[in-house]
Every structure is written in structure tokens, then in C-alpha cells.
Amino acid sequence: MSITPIIDGQLDEAALDQQLQTLIADVLGLDPAQAAAFDADSGLFGHLPELDSMAVAGLLTEMEDRLGIVIEDDDVDGEMLETYGGLRAFARAKLDPLQPPLDPL
Amino acid sequence: MSFTWNIPALGGGIAGEELLVSFDRQRQSRLLILPAWFDEANKLRRFTVEVMRRLDSAGIDSFLPDLPGCNESLTPLADQTLEGWRKAADIAAASFAATHVLAIRASALLAPASLPGWHYAAQSGPKLLRGMVRARTIAAREAGISETSDELLAIGRSEGLTLSGWHLGAAMIAALETAEPTLAPGRHGIAQSELAGPGLWLRAEPAEDAAQADALGAIIIEALA
Structure with a gap:
């Protein structure tokens, strides 16, 4: 499991992709190369049979831990979970430095 | 064995x-x-x-x-x-x-x-509960029912709660909320x-x-x- 350290909320695009792809591979048991091939249109929830509500909950909780973000109930909608691009855009918005700083872990 | x-x-x-x-x-x-x-x-x-x-x-x-x-x-x-x-x-x-x-x-x-x-x-207890409550709110949303984590935990503290098929009593939920x-x-x-x-x-x-x-x-x- 590779964890890229986050310095002052900064995570460049390639590092964010790597974090998210590793996370999805960990949860779904995919070959890392397969997850690395995800693009913005790759389908997630509703497209991958393994990704049921329990697995989605695990994925979001692990995203909180690895990215140092907090995901609220209202944040979770169909759009953010439908495609890899949606999940990525959501993570990027949460990591945006314009948002209030998070407590250090 | x-x-x-x-x-x-x-x-x-x-x-x-x-x-x-x-x-x-x-x-x-x-x-x-x-x-x-x-x-x-x-x-x-x-x-x-x-x-x-x-x-x-x-x-x-x-x-x-x-x-x-x-x-x-x-x-x-x-x-x-x-x-x-x-x-x-x-x-x-x-x-x-x-x-x-x-x-x-x-x-x-x-x-x-x-x-x-x-x-x-x-x-930790809070992280365990967070994951299980989240699974329930996501499943509820798919079924067209609106439940929030805060509401569920309030019910859980007083009456107990079924999370992902596991029925946890009120005392267990209350204790897990602070268990580290x-x-x-x-x-x-x-x-x-x-x-x-x-x-x-x-x-x-x-x-x-x-x-x-x-x-x-x-x-x-x-x-x-």
C-alpha cells in the first residue's frame, strides 16, 4: 500500500490519480495496472458488481483516511460515484486549499 | 481444532x-x-x-x-x-x-x-460505526429512503440499530462512539x-x-x- 504524503493539502494531479486508483484496486482486488487504466468515463457504482453499498462505504472511509478529508452524508450522490472522473472531481474539490483547513490527523 | x-x-x-x-x-x-x-x-x-x-x-x-x-x-x-x-x-x-x-x-x-x-x-469504535452507518445511509438512498448519520446514531443510542444486518444494542452503540x-x-x-x-x-x-x-x-x- 503506497501512501503519498500530503503537504499542506497539496496533492498534484498525478499523485491524486495514483491514490484513488490504488484505493479502488485495494477495495475491488484489481490488478494495479487495470486500475491505473481508469479514465474519467470509467464506470464505478452500478457498473462494477463488487461495488455494493458496503464496499462504497469502505471506499469512502478509506478515502477520508488516505486523503485526510471528511466526507459528509450530503456529499455522497450518484454523480460522484458513477464514474472515476466524478470521484476524482469530488476528491479534488475536497482537497481544494480554498476550503477551511482540516485538523491534522 | x-x-x-x-x-x-x-x-x-x-x-x-x-x-x-x-x-x-x-x-x-x-x-x-x-x-x-x-x-x-x-x-x-x-x-x-x-x-x-x-x-x-x-x-x-x-x-x-x-x-x-x-x-x-x-x-x-x-x-x-x-x-x-x-x-x-x-x-x-x-x-x-x-x-x-x-x-x-x-x-x-x-x-x-x-x-x-x-x-x-x-x-477505533467511532471509525467502525462511521463505516457501518455510512453503508446504511447509502443503501437507504438507493432505496429512495432518506436517513442521515446523525439521526441514525441518535436512534441507535436510545433504541439500538441494525447496521449492515447486524443488530447492535443501544449500550453497544453508545460505548463504541467513544471507544479508542x-x-x-x-x-x-x-x-x-x-x-x-x-x-x-x-x-x-x-x-x-x-x-x-x-x-x-x-x-x-x-x-x-
């Missing part, structure tokens, strides 16, 4: 009988293994027993008791409390004459303070990164990983050698 263990009743007799998987050859090192909980228990069951096989080959006895209310238990899960499970872990340690403990995930909340040993990928694992003297944390692979509890479906079982077994075998 499969047996039962008894929980004594106050004032004598037997209050409950639970399943036990063990490798007991009366050897010097006797490891109590406290399992992962709920959904994670299923995902880590095979991994846990695979670690036990490795310990057995290396001359270490190990004991994996079911917690009251879990698996084939005759006691309802909804009646269990964190304090009750802690007592059960103490009773298990005494009845197997355990010399060490390996607490997996949320069982780090139960490990008897008197035993040296390890917490593997310890999970602490490393007792002589105990060490084992992080998932030391096993060089993703945690198997993360996986959407139960799986196994021989290399990870080797790695966790090796940490314990080396320490007890």
Missing part, C-alpha cells in the same frame, strides 16, 4: 457456550486471537486461520474464540455490550491460559490489559503497511493472501522465538 469454550455464570454454572477454533498442543506460547468484527470478521476469517496454521507450524498454540452473539452463538447480538465482550475476552484468556494476545481490527478495544502481544490494524484502542504495556501495533499489501477487510468480497499471512505470522514467530 474446533471446540467450544464456556462463559461462566455469576455464582457458578455456565452462562454460555461459544465456538472456539484452536491449535492446542500444550506448548509454551499460547496466543489468544480476538477476531475482527461483523462484516470484517467474514472478510478476515480465512486470513486469521491461515495465520494460525503458520503459528502452529512454528510451535505456537493459538486460540480463536467466537465473541458472544456472533456466528453460531445462542446469545442474541443485540444483547451484547462492549463491557460484556471485554469480560468475555478476559475469561477466554484465563480459560486458555493465554500468554499473549493478537487483537485484530476493532478487537483492539477488547484485548485483556494483562497480556502482552499485538494489535493488528487497530480500528490503547496499547497496554508489552503490546505493539502492527500497521497494515508492514504486511506489504492492502488490508483484506477493505475488499468487497472475502479473499486471501498467503504473503500477508506469512508476514503477520513471521512478526509473531520472530518475537516469540
Whole structure:
């Protein structure tokens, strides 16, 4: 499991992709190369049979831990979970430095 | 290798009988293994027993008791409390004459303070609840029902709550909301990164990983050698 350290909320695009792809591979048991091939249109929830509500909950909780973000109930909608691009855009918005700083872990 | 263990009743007799998987050859090192909980228990069951096989080959006895209310238990899960499970872990340690403990995930909340040993990928009560409550709110949303985590936890605290099919009592939920694992003297944390692979509890479906079982077994075998 590779964890890229986050310095002052900064995570460049390639590092964010790597974090998210590793996370999805960990949860779904995919070959890392397969997850690395995800693009913005790759389908997630509703497209991958393994990704049921329990697995989605695990994925979001692990995203909180690895990215140092907090995901609220209202944040979770169909759009953010439908495609890899949606999940990525959501993570990027949460990591945006314009948002209030998070407590250090 | 499969047996039962008894929980004594106050004032004598037997209050409950639970399943036990063990490798007991009366050897010097006797490891109590406290399992992962709920959904994670299923995902880590095979991994846990695979670690036990490795310990057995290396001359270490190990004991994996079911917690009251879990698996084939005759006691309802909804009646269990964190304090009750802690007592059960103490009773298990005494009845197997355990010399060490390996607490997996949320069982780090139960490990008897008197035993040296390890917490593997310890999970706190709040994080455990957060994941389970979130699974419920997501499933509810799919079904067109609106539930929030705060509402669910408020109900859980007063009446208990069914999360991912597990019916937890009010006392268990209230206790988990603040339960944090602490490393007792002589105990060490084992992080998932030391096993060089993703945690198997993360996986959407139960799986196994021989290399990870080797790695966790090796940490314990080396320490007890």
C-alpha cells in the first residue's frame, strides 16, 4: 500500500490519480495496472458488481483516511460515484486549499 | 481444532457456550486471537486461520474464540455490550491460559490489559460505526429512503440499530462512539503497511493472501522465538 504524503493539502494531479486508483484496486482486488487504466468515463457504482453499498462505504472511509478529508452524508450522490472522473472531481474539490483547513490527523 | 469454550455464570454454572477454533498442543506460547468484527470478521476469517496454521507450524498454540452473539452463538447480538465482550475476552484468556494476545481490527478495544502481544490494524469504535452507518445511509438512498448519520446514531443510542444486518444494542452503540484502542504495556501495533499489501477487510468480497499471512505470522514467530 503506497501512501503519498500530503503537504499542506497539496496533492498534484498525478499523485491524486495514483491514490484513488490504488484505493479502488485495494477495495475491488484489481490488478494495479487495470486500475491505473481508469479514465474519467470509467464506470464505478452500478457498473462494477463488487461495488455494493458496503464496499462504497469502505471506499469512502478509506478515502477520508488516505486523503485526510471528511466526507459528509450530503456529499455522497450518484454523480460522484458513477464514474472515476466524478470521484476524482469530488476528491479534488475536497482537497481544494480554498476550503477551511482540516485538523491534522 | 474446533471446540467450544464456556462463559461462566455469576455464582457458578455456565452462562454460555461459544465456538472456539484452536491449535492446542500444550506448548509454551499460547496466543489468544480476538477476531475482527461483523462484516470484517467474514472478510478476515480465512486470513486469521491461515495465520494460525503458520503459528502452529512454528510451535505456537493459538486460540480463536467466537465473541458472544456472533456466528453460531445462542446469545442474541443485540444483547451484547462492549463491557460484556471485554469480560468475555478476559475469561477466554484465563480459560486458555493465554500468554499473549493478537487483537485484530476493532478487537483492539477488547484485548485483556494483562497480556502482552499485538494489535493488528487497530480500528477505533467511532471509525467502525462511521463505516457501518455510512453503508446504511447509502443503501437507504438507493432505496429512495432518506436517513442521515446523525439521526441514525441518535436512534441507535436510545433504541439500538441494525447496521449492515447486524443488530447492535443501544449500550453497544453508545460505548463504541467513544471507544479508542490503547496499547497496554508489552503490546505493539502492527500497521497494515508492514504486511506489504492492502488490508483484506477493505475488499468487497472475502479473499486471501498467503504473503500477508506469512508476514503477520513471521512478526509473531520472530518475537516469540
